[in-house]
Amino acid sequence: MAPDEADLAQRFAAGDPDSIRVVYQSYGRLVFSIAYRVLRDAGLAEDATQQTFVQAWRAAASYDPTRPLGAWLTTIAKRVTIDVHRRERRHRGHDDIDGTAASELITLPPSVDHLDDVAEVHSALDELSSQDRTIIRLQHFDDLTHHEIADRLEIPLGTVKSRSHRAHRRLAGVLVHRRTVNGTIDGGGGSDERG
Amino acid sequence: MNEDDLTPEEIAELERVDALLADPSLWTEPPAELQEKVVEAIAQESGRLRRRRRTRYALAAVAASVVLAVGVTVTVQQVHDDPVQFSATVAPTELAPQAHGDVSLTRTQSGWRITLKVEDLPRRDGDEYYEAWLRNEAGQRVSIGTFNEGDYVTLWAPVSPAEFDTLTVTREVLDDDPGPSGEVVLTAHPQRR
Numbered sequence: 001m002a003p004d005e006a007d008l009a010q011r012f013a014a015g016d017p018d019s020i021r022v023v024y025q026s027y028g029r030l031v032f033s034i035a036y037r038v039l040r041d042a043g044l045a046e047d048a049t050q051q052t053f054v055q056a057w058r059a060a061a062s063y064d065p066t067r068p069l070g071a072w073l074t075t076i077a078k079r080v081t082i083d084v085h086r087r088e089r090r091h092r093g094h095d096d097i098d099g100t101a102a103s104e105l106i107t108l109p110p111s112v113d114h115l116d117d118v119a120e121v122h123s124a125l126d127e128l129s130s131q132d133r134t135i136i137r138l139q140h141f142d143d144l145t146h147h148e149i150a151d152r153l154e155i156p157l158g159t160v161k162s163r164s165h166r167a168h169r170r171l172a173g174v175l176v177h178r179r180t181v182n183g184t185i186d187g188g189g190g191s192d193e194r195g
Numbered sequence: 196m197n198e199d200d201l202t203p204e205e206i207a208e209l210e211r212v213d214a215l216l217a218d219p220s221l222w223t224e225p226p227a228e229l230q231e232k233v234v235e236a237i238a239q240e241s242g243r244l245r246r247r248r249r250t251r252y253a254l255a256a257v258a259a260s261v262v263l264a265v266g267v268t269v270t271v272q273q274v275h276d277d278p279v280q281f282s283a284t285v286a287p288t289e290l291a292p293q294a295h296g297d298v299s300l301t302r303t304q305s306g307w308r309i310t311l312k313v314e315d316l317p318r319r320d321g322d323e324y325y326e327a328w329l330r331n332e333a334g335q336r337v338s339i340g341t342f343n344e345g346d347y348v349t350l351w352a353p354v355s356p357a358e359f360d361t362l363t364v365t366r367e368v369l370d371d372d373p374g375p376s377g378e379v380v381l382t383a384h385p386q387r388r
Contacts, residue, residue, distance in 0.1 A: 140216035165352035172205035
């Protein structure tokens with residue numbers, strides 16, 4: 001762990017209330033991503049994110065600050081999110097079965113392995129520069145061609161191609177590095193089942 | 196993308212996460228106000244924990260003083276006066292046979308705060324909702340609130356459950372009739388704790 005992260009983990013484990021905002025700022029988006037991946041509803045994902053941090057705070061005394069805080073929070077987030085999913089499926093499934101939101105929730109949640117993938121890729125993207133993330137987002141999430149990205153960003157096509165190549169190379173490098181170093185994922189290490 | 200300078204391992208990683216990179220979960224940002232909600236929820240949680248600890252310490256101190264003052268009658272007074280409370284298990288009718296849960300009623304300065312926790316009660320939306328009532332022996336009814344689903348409902352009543360001792364929940368439809376529909380799905384008879 002980086003010194004800053006180790007210090008933050010120590011403060012959180014010791015119950016320092018001033019650490020809460022910093023922990024949220026560091027891991028709130030990660031936790032929200034995991035919740036959104038399963039629940040597909042921003043409101044429910046908000047609830048699950050809030051519950052995750054409250055449960056983490058309750059269990060802070062049992063957290064070993066030498067272990068990655070992100071992995072520990074990811075473990076709690078997965079459990080909380082699956083609980084919220086089950087609750088919603090139970091309640092909406094009976095009576096709103098034709099509703100869009102309900103039918104989405106009736107489907108099974110992604111497996112734990114897939115949630116680990118979300119945590120892994122999310123953490124890897126966080127290591128990239130804002131410019132690299134933007135290119136990857138436009139290409140994959142917004143499904144734009146290089147020409148369309150060039151128009152959107154008002155930059156030459158050749159620049160888009162070189163930035164895209166660089167961004168993907170960095171992302172691949174981070175993913176390979178994390179797998180090699182950690183054996184698993186740092187932000188969402190599924191091996192830590194405490195909490 | 197020119198893949199010439201990527202290792203096979205890196206190419207495999209990019210192929211593995213390709214579909215995930217298009218998933219909204221990676222790109223949807225939490226609302227800005229969520230941070231304050233989280234901080235506030237944890238502050239409330241910390242307050243609850245502190246109060247529990249204070250009460251435990253106070254009770255332990257009282258118990259210790261009792262042991263030390265053998266032979267002396269000591270009136271133990273709790274740090275916080277216990278509020279008057281009623282509670283009951285709710286019973287379902289044939290209109291919601293799977294429903295189960297409990298209800299607790301606490302006297303406060305503002306009136307009676309009623310917490311209803313019911314599972315497996317189908318949610319009602321749109322023009323359809325649930326309404327809860329308290330009824331006395333003379334058949335007088337007071338509406339104590341409306342809700343969509345029974346997971347965790349807070350209701351308020353201006354009358355005491357000691358007199359209005361039957362709680363019912365009815366299925367209602369938005370119309371011009373403010374009275375109960377008669378479609379009772381839950382009943383309870385709260386008793387003082």
